[in-house]
Amino acid sequence: MTTTTFISPVTRKHGLAAEWHALRAVVRREWTIFRRYPSWIIALFIWPIIFPMAYILSSQALAGPNSGGLLIFQHNAGTTDVVGYIVIGTIIWMWQNVVLWNVGFALREERMRGTLESNWLSPSWRFSLLLGNSAVQMVTMLIFIAVSLIEFSVLYGVRFNGDPILVTLLFLISIPSIYGLGFAFASIVIIAREANAFVFLVRGLVMIFCGITYPIAVLPGWMQGVALFLPQTYIIYGFRAAMLNAADFQTLLPVYGILLAFGAFWLAVGFALFHRMERRARRTGALEQY
Amino acid sequence: MNHWAIEAEQLIKKFPQRATPEAAAPSDDAEVAQPTAPSRRRLFGRKQEPAAWFTAVDGVDLHIEQGEVFGLLGPNGAGKSTTIRMLCTLLEPTSGTAHVNGFDTVKQSTQVRQSLGTVLAGERSIYWKLTARENLAYFAALFHIPPKAAQPRIAELLERMELTSRADDLVEKYSTGMKQRVAIARALLAQPPILLLDEPTLGLDPQAARRVRELVKELKAEGHTILLTTHYMEEADQLSDRIGIIDTGKVIALGTPAELKRRISQQDAIRLEVAGWHAEMAESLRQLPTVENVTPRYTGADSLWEVNLLAANSRAVLPGIIDRLNTNGTRVVNLNVVQPSLEDVFIHLTGKALRD
Numbered sequence: 218m219t220t221t222t223f224i225s226p227v228t229r230k231h232g233l234a235a236e237w238h239a240l241r242a243v244v245r246r247e248w249t250i251f252r253r254y255p256s257w258i259i260a261l262f263i264w265p266i267i268f269p270m271a272y273i274l275s276s277q278a279l280a281g282p283n284s285g286g287l288l289i290f291q292h293n294a295g296t297t298d299v300v301g302y303i304v305i306g307t308i309i310w311m312w313q314n315v316v317l318w319n320v321g322f323a324l325r326e327e328r329m330r331g332t333l334e335s336n337w338l339s340p341s342w343r344f345s346l347l348l349g350n351s352a353v354q355m356v357t358m359l360i361f362i363a364v365s366l367i368e369f370s371v372l373y374g375v376r377f378n379g380d381p382i383l384v385t386l387l388f389l390i391s392i393p394s395i396y397g398l399g400f401a402f403a404s405i406v407i408i409a410r411e412a413n414a415f416v417f418l419v420r421g422l423v424m425i426f427c428g429i430t431y432p433i434a435v436l437p438g439w440m441q442g443v444a445l446f447l448p449q450t451y452i453i454y455g456f457r458a459a460m461l462n463a464a465d466f467q468t469l470l471p472v473y474g475i476l477l478a479f480g481a482f483w484l485a486v487g488f489a490l491f492h493r494m495e496r497r498a499r500r501t502g503a504l505e506q507y
Numbered sequence: 508m509n510h511w512a513i514e515a516e517q518l519i520k521k522f523p524q525r526a527t528p529e530a531a532a533p534s535d536d537a538e539v540a541q542p543t544a545p546s547r548r549r550l551f552g553r554k555q556e557p558a559a560w561f562t563a564v565d566g567v568d569l570h571i572e573q574g575e576v577f578g579l580l581g582p583n584g585a586g587k588s589t590t591i592r593m594l595c596t597l598l599e600p601t602s603g604t605a606h607v608n609g610f611d612t613v614k615q616s617t618q619v620r621q622s623l624g625t626v627l628a629g630e631r632s633i634y635w636k637l638t639a640r641e642n643l644a645y646f647a648a649l650f651h652i653p654p655k656a657a658q659p660r661i662a663e664l665l666e667r668m669e670l671t672s673r674a675d676d677l678v679e680k681y682s683t684g685m686k687q688r689v690a691i692a693r694a695l696l697a698q699p700p701i702l703l704l705d706e707p708t709l710g711l712d713p714q715a716a717r718r719v720r721e722l723v724k725e726l727k728a729e730g731h732t733i734l735l736t737t738h739y740m741e742e743a744d745q746l747s748d749r750i751g752i753i754d755t756g757k758v759i760a761l762g763t764p765a766e767l768k769r770r771i772s773q774q775d776a777i778r779l780e781v782a783g784w785h786a787e788m789a790e791s792l793r794q795l796p797t798v799e800n801v802t803p804r805y806t807g808a809d810s811l812w813e814v815n816l817l818a819a820n821s822r823a824v825l826p827g828i829i830d831r832l833n834t835n836g837t838r839v840v841n842l843n844v845v846q847p848s849l850e851d852v853f854i855h856l857t858g859k860a861l862r863d
Contacts, residue, residue: 235651242648250636253677331631335693338595338627339649340620499599502522502592 239341243349251353260315261357265365266372269307272430273300273373294432296461301375305456306429308365309391312358313423313449316351316395317416321402323350328407343495344488347403351396359388379460383469387455390473393480394448400487404494408503423449448479511606512701512732513571513594518603520564520589520756563589565756566603571749573700576723576733578747580740580853586756587736588627591705594734595625608701621650624694625703629710630686632693635679639670639689642678643696650697657696664692684715691722701732708742720746740849750849754857764849771847771855775821780841781832784812788832792816795827800854811840817851 251257276299280286291297324347327333336346369375398419406412423429426440427449433441444450455472458464497503564586571577581587592598594605596616605612608622626632633642640661647657665671668688678686687707694702704723708716723746727733737743743750744764752760752767760767774797781788781803789801797819804813818824821844832839847855 231651238653239648239651242645246634246637246641246645249641250634253636330634331628332634334597334627335625335632335646335690336649337597338620338623338625339646340617340651341649499597502589502598 236342236345239339240345240349240352243345244352247350247353248356251357257357261361262364265308265311265361266368268311269304269365269369272303272307276300276303276430293434296457298375298461300369300373301377301461302457303430304365304369304375305460306427306453308362309449309453309456310420310423310427310429312362313395313398314416314420315358315361316354316399317402317419319354320347320351320396320399321406321416322412323347324403324407325412344491347400347491351399355392355396362388377460378463380463380465383464383466384456384459386473387452387459387469387476390476390480391448391452391455393484394452394476397480397483397485397487401483401490404487404490407494408497408501423447426450427453429453448476448483451475451479510573511570512573512575513569513577513605513607513734515567515569515590515594515605516603518564518567518569518590518593518605519562519601520586520593520598521560521562521601524559524561562756564593564600567753567756567758569605569751569758571732571734573732574727574730575748576727576735576746578743578750579734579736579753580738580743580750580849581736581753582738582857582859585753587753588705589756590753591625591627591703591734591736594619595623595627595703596620597627621697622699623701623703624697624699625705626687626690626694626707627703627705629690629707630683632690633678633686635686636677638675638677639665639681639685639692640674642689643692646693647696652697660696660698661692664695668692682715684711684718687711687715687719691719695726700730702726702734704733704735706736706738708737708739716742740853744849752853752856759856760852767849767852768847771817771852774817774819774847774851776845776847776851777816777818777821777825777828778841778843778845779814779816779828779832779839780806781812781814781837782810782840783835783837784810784814785835785837788837789814791831792828795824795831798824798828800851800858802854802859815851815854817847817855 276290277284280290280299287297287299290299294302296302324333327336327346333346337343366375366377370377402412402415402419405415409415426436426444427433427447428436428444433444433450436444451472455469455476458472459469494503567586567590569577569590579587579590589598593600594607594612596612596619599613607619610618610622612619634645637645643661643664644654644657647661648654652660662671665674668691670685670688670692673681673685678689681689691704691707694704707723708719711719720742723733723735727746735743735746747764749761749763750767751758760770784803784805786803789803792798792801792814795818799817801814801816804815805811806813816828825842825844829839829842
């Protein structure tokens with residue numbers, strides 16, 4: 218009835234090297250698929266200039282005929298470069314927004330596509346799927362930010378005068394907070410039926426409390442208190458200080474420290490929620506409800 | 508050493524039922540077996556009360572030998588896919604244990620996944636925006652196959668699946684059968700000793716389905732253990748060394764196809780084509796001596812119904828059947844008496860047709 222032929226499995230890698238190899242494959246796959254959807258051109262080149270434009274034009278209208286309102290703005294914001302100020306705030310908001318939609322919905326999209334199970338049937342770490350997606354997302358966001366800065370330099374003559382090394386360091390230190398929140402979202406989204414409302418809530422909070430187009434000093438006291446608990450407040454503040462006011466390392470050091478603490482917190486939350494979700498999905502069958 | 512490739516003891520899976528079973532359960536196993544008492548569970552720290560539990564798999568025992576092709580047969584919602592999902596570590600059993608290649612599916616899930624090649628959700632389980640070659644290279648990395656070993660293995664599998672000439676086309680341009688072959692190639696990448704194939708021919712045209720069935724035979728000849736779920740009786744009959752019939756979460760019969768058919772070998776299977784069938788005729792036929800398992804099915808053409816039934820002595824009962832049907836404009840337009848098939852066994856055991 219049955220045969221006894223010996224099946225010899227293909228040789229495998231083991232340990233961290235194998236996981237690293239798998240993670241690189243996720244990145245390569247994600248990047249290949251990204252390139253095959255032509256809408257990335259809009260995402261990378263057109264969207265960065267459209268979104269801040271509404272705020273920039275509003276600010277120009279409010280500044281009055283001789284830009285007299287700028288003095289009041291300078292008093293509150295510490296700079297007369299309204300365009301640069303708005304561009305940095307909106308870029309950070311767009312970064313967080315894109316991460317919430319892309320990384321936050323990465324697992325759900327895999328599930329809807331039907332590929333989540335086939336990935337999770339492999340012996341690789343299941344978290345690698347999210348990490349690989351985020352890595353590609355980081356690269357595209359870096360291009361997105363660079364394109365934004367170039368476009369506004371050319372169109373509006375905005376002068377970004379910060380030390381590139383300090384700005385890069387700030388970018389790297391901001392990543393754990395932004396993506397940790399994305400991981401947490403990705404985990405919630407896989408079991409929560411109505412996840413869009415969460416995204417709207419968080420990006421709304423960032424928009425209002427973190428001062429993407431205005432200094433948080435204009436907010437009522439309690440709102441300023443809330444802003445202190447949002448890492449995006451420090452990211453926006455740090456980038457403005459570094460890129461518009463040429464802040465030095467000593468000035469930025471507290472911002473780096475706070476962002477590292479936020480990053481550690483959000484990464485831990487994201488990782489813990491992912492494992493909780495994964496366990497829960499195995500118990501309830503939540504992976505296959507599409 | 509344990510000689511079972513797959514072993515399950517009293518496997519039970521219950522799902523919390525909040526709204527409809529379809530919303531809470533895997534699509535193929537949406538049917539409620541027995542709702543039981545409510546219990547508590549946590550959702551992000553908040554305790555919620557599910558309306559009830561429903562049992563998708565209810566005490567399944569399986570012992571599948573190495574090198575065996577085991578067919579798990581059952582209608583939609585019987586518990587086939589839930590059983591497979593527990594064996595491949597996508598679901599945790601509520602109770603009971605399962606071992607694959609000697610590894611515990613809960614405590615040694617990584618080793619279980621290393622031992623398995625799985626085809627679930629067929630064509631949807633691969634990336635349509637990648638080529639077949641890219642898909643296989645990607646999954647080879649996930650299965651920790653070094654690139655040097657992966658490349659020849661991928662080429663070999665593409666050749667075997669007759670996909671070499673289209674290997675660099677995007678999968679979205681493939682037919683359903685070709686996509687399914689990529690999914691099977693993916694399952695074979697690491698040359699796993701055990702294969703779980705969940706409805707591998709579902710949705711395929713007859714030619715593509717035949718190709719997949721030939722492949723299953725080849726894989727068996729190579730020594731793979733194969734657990735196959737299907738609701739095509741002929742397929743199970745043709746491919747399986749043994750068959751387990753599962754219904755409402757329970758294995759209700761187990762044996763070789765021949766053993767299962769012997770259960771009703773004293774009976775004849777009568778197949779009728781009837782024009783103008785009325786529902787009350789089923790009861791009328793059941794009243795005839797030894798007639799049982801009357802299952803009418805609309806053929807979808809010209810008001811024709813296919814009616815299957817079992818009878819101990821067809822010669823004695825046929826005149827009565829024809830008399831009762833040829834009334835009030837209803838006509839028997841075709842009639843065959845055949846040896847009972849697995850489908851008849853299934854109907855005999857469950858009282859319903861497999862495609863219900």
